Amino acid sequence: MRIFMPVWVKRYVAATVVLLAMLAFSAQTKTLHDDWSTLLAEHVSPTAQSHNTVVDYTGFLAQRSALKNYLNALEQVTQAEFAAWDDAKQLAFLLNAYNAWTVELILTEYPNLDSIKDLGSFFRSPWKKSFIPLLGKVLSLDDIEHDLIRGDNKYQEPRIHFAVNCASIGCPALREEAYEASKLDMQLEQQTLRFLSDRSRNNMQGEALNLSSIFKWYKNDFELGFRSANSLESFVLLYADTLGLSPEQRALLQSEQVKTDYLDYDWQLNDVKR
Known part of the structure; x- marks a missing residue:
């Protein structure tokens, strides 16, 4: 027996099927x-020259439950799952974990x-506090980095070093x-291009190379063969155009x-209100 179905019902059913398919696809494509x-899109804004960003921590406070939901999602990833992923x-x-937990710490x-730095003490820096549940352990920011x-x-x-953020203007x-x-x-x-193009933090005046203190603290990391760069100078040369070198x-x-000087680091909070 054929059941008569009005046209509007057919259209409603068809639309519902499409909607459910779209929702299923969206769920499949949604990433962690x-x-x-x-x-980040709502509460982080570029500075005038886009070399840096400022953070609306008041906005993050208003949506702290959403931030905590994300941190809880990170916590659910097991060490076995993590180990099965590719390097990227x-x-x-x-x-992402480092940056999100830094915001939560602030x-x-x-x-x-x-x-x-106000969140540390004479005996322990804020980066050494073990408060992050991740990959089956309780870690510090230092542990992650x-x-x-x-x-x-x-x-x-x-x-x-140009991706992890320490909630500071100099970072x-x-x-x-x-x-x-x-x-x-x-x-x-x-x-990397964004950071190195900031002449207030990285520049060369005549024969003097002036770099952010990041290059002093982690100099060895820039000498381990990235794109065949085995010295800090050869790493800098990879970005000679960005630095505007003659x-x-x-x-x-x-x-x-060359004589390399390392510039003072600004530890003031990267707050949008500053």
């Missing part, structure tokens, strides 16, 4: 870091602080989107005879 990306997916996960005392991200040069990636920009494995190389390169300055760097 989408919620973090949404928060692992590294994107760790960079929110624990915001607005009653001027610097992330120095053991998981930098440890044993596993990822052979010095550009991570490379907190990116306005989450890191994703599918575009991680592009994101890291953009972060042919004479490039020759000086190639000779590795």
